[in-house]
Amino acid sequence: MTTLAPQSIEVLGAYDVEARYGVDITTAEVIRHALEHIGLQMQIKINTASLSPLLSEVNDFGVGLLAPRDVDRDLDFDAIAMGTAAPGHYVINQFYARMAIEHWGAENFKPGDVIIFNEPYRGGSHINDVGTLMPIFHEDELVGFAAAITHWLDIGGPIPTGFGPGLQRDMYAEGIRISPRHLYREGELVRETVELFTEQTRIPDISVNDLQVIHSALKLGADMVLRYVNRYGRDAYAGAVQYSLDHTERAMRAALQAIPDGEWSAEDYMDNDMNGNPMLIRCTVRKHGGEVEIDYSGSSRNEWGGFACTWSDGVSGAHLGLQVALPESISPNAGAYRPVHVVLPPGSCLHALPPMATNAGHTMFIAKAINLVKRALTQADPAMAVAENYDDVLFMSFAGADTRSGVPTPFISMNLFQGPFGGTAQADGSCYTFQEGGNCVVTSVELEEESFPVLHLEREFVADTGGSGQYRGGPATRSVLVPLADCESSFQLDQCRIGPRGALGGGNGATGHIAVHRDALDIWAAGGDFGEPEILAGIVDASGRLVGEEVPGVTEFRSSKQAGVRVGARDVVIHQTPGGGGCGDAAERDPAAIARDIRNDIVTAGS
């Protein structure tokens, strides 16, 4: 066994930097900032050239650079810079890319190669997230990798989009699984690999383009790295990489030192597993000095049907939960992860065992894992208090045939919804923001309606849905969607049964729901009375009417995560998110803030 030596947290002077890293502080800082800039440039390349809206608009990917392997400098293909797109992806790259390199063999890479893979159980997230790696060679020496994880809009299998909660019982029902193989061999596109995507997914045209876009982004990153290596030399580059990781580690440890030492726990429930039973997730945060241990022991076991995630997703959630709880931004590289240990018992819902399906669980559980760290740290210091936000990646897909041009064309529309955050010790919860693991952008209504036969009729805040408190939770958002073709739909919207919890005496947020008025577009257009909707997700009474709370033996819970749901052309679908929890005693709320909320229809007078 080896002893782990903790890093010093002091700020290094110029002489110390040169002595420790063999590079002057100016060059080290230039390269440190350049690495982050390169990650962003790679991200912009994907944004500007991709056809999939998940890549061009939504930012559902992570791209960046890995360090060289250099034992003397304690570098081992660590993530050194990642774009700012989806945080869940840039943490995962620390494991996903590394395990693919190990699987392929670092010595087997050649200049111009791109390796592609999507094996969630080898340090990945879920099967839709396609990993790619390009080696960066300076002369004959491997000086690192450019790496990307990109969410593929469809990955084949029985469910359009790949998200099949409750229907994909195990991993064999999720879609194509790709062990590491060449996408490019020494600069040449490998046709057989491309055909995996053109023949086995529902998005052949998008795939042909976007696979080449990823290659361009990786090559851009590799070329930019080589520009700095050529200018400053390999040793200076490696020294600056080491400096960059240590710099981030020092920043992380300094931020941790500001939190009191102690041990705190929090727990939450997923609305349901495949059989309708709530799933418990527990988290204990232990903190001492500049070190942290995040332990998910005591959580529910993994469940069939996608109600579990990979260990690497659990780790990602732990890191992100810690990072978003800190007041200062920490650079997204491996240095930030060094002070943290994560405990993930095998067989739990945060550490699925094959052949469990994890595709849907990826988004469900990473959001829960993040929130639980924040809620545990709420107990460490009242100044860090935060009530629960919506904690799922909310989506509703429609798949069918687009006949608007006269020629039926398959389409997959993936509607992502943002949601409200909980109030904090400093401020009200934001009203409509993507949860931290995604940090994604919702596409414009105009683009969605132009691209797919789905109308977006309304998107409004709902009064009296945010938890009350000195700082209230953000309100729920109600969206109204109408497909113009018969569709198969999947959706995930946790907290239709158990709403977001308040903190420090704040109120809980309202639960969400999904309802549908069949063939009702004309009624909506005429401003007519819809009557009672059919509830797809939520708590209903014996007559099928939506109610706010469960009553054992009286009410029924309709799962907030389903696939294979039929939605007809001109059906009016109403999607309402939960509201965020409130923080602190509502009696302490500033009267001016209450008046502002009434004026903005966030709360109603007298509520």
Add this chain to the structure above:
Amino acid sequence: MKIYPQPAELFISEVIEPVDQACERCDARSLARYRVVDYRGWLRVVKCRSCLHTVGSERIVSPVLSGDL
């Protein structure tokens, strides 16, 4: 890829194996051996449950791939 049966128990916890030794940093007799994930992957550590000092660690293959659950 190895496959595994679903655990019979409803809630799952990491097995914490006590180590009969005092922590070299805080002197507490709270050392234990268990598995963690650090920034590079899986480790089996001997660690103080009181001050989080890691007395020792060894790199291990992930349980999913090794079958060592």
